[in-house]
Amino acid sequence: MTLSITPVSVDRVEELQAISIATFTDTFAKDNTAEDLAQYLAEAYSIERLEQELNNPDSEFYFVTVDEQIVGYLKLNLGSAQHEEVGAEAMEIERIYIAPSHKRLGLGSLLITFAMVRARQAQLTSVWLGVWEHNDAARRFYERMGFKTVGSHVFMLGSDEQTDLLMQHML
Structure with missing residues (x-):
């Protein structure tokens, strides 16, 4: 088994879109309405939106591959790309998904x-x-990895207002 983590470039946006939609759907479809899920997927994972994110110098995407097959991905945000004002010395893990x-x-x-x-x-x-x-x-899983809950914020999935817990790991 050959495993690798590689940066995602904008020319691989369609592969990023495919793994994003597949893994998000696998994780959240059973707990949300089809309408809310479809609306979220169309907004969050459109080619245009993903290209903007890939071109943001404060965001980094990485594929994880096994035997050259994309099986997951990671999105990291720095500075102004972060969704909360945690500070200039923090990094956000915005997305971390693995295929089922x-x-x-x-x-x-x-x-x-x-x-x-x-x-x-x-x-x-x-x-x-x-x-x-x-x-x-x-x-x-995040608690086992050393993260602690430090707050919460609203996450909109379609028209459904949900609560995300904010978890932080001090380095």
Whole structure:
């Protein structure tokens, strides 16, 4: 098995869109209406929106591949790309998703560790993320990785106002 984490360039936007839609749908379809999910996917993962995000110098995308197959991805935000004003010395993990076929193989831990390394390389003091309050498995995973709940914010999934817990890991 050959595993790699590689930066995503804008010329791979369609691959990013495909893995984004597939993994988000797998994670949240059962807990949301089809209408809200469709609206969110159309807005968050349009080619135009993803190209804007890929071209933002304060955002970084990475594919995780197994035997050259894309099985997940990671999005990191610095500075003004962050969704909360946590500070200039923080990094946001905005998206971290693994395909269902490759969950529970340690790839999530690998991506979190990769994010921590990137934050340390940038001489930052913390990494933070938002996780849906009802996503118990993800919350437990982040707690095992050393994240602590420090607040919350609203996340709109279509027309549904949801609460994300903000979790932070001090470096």
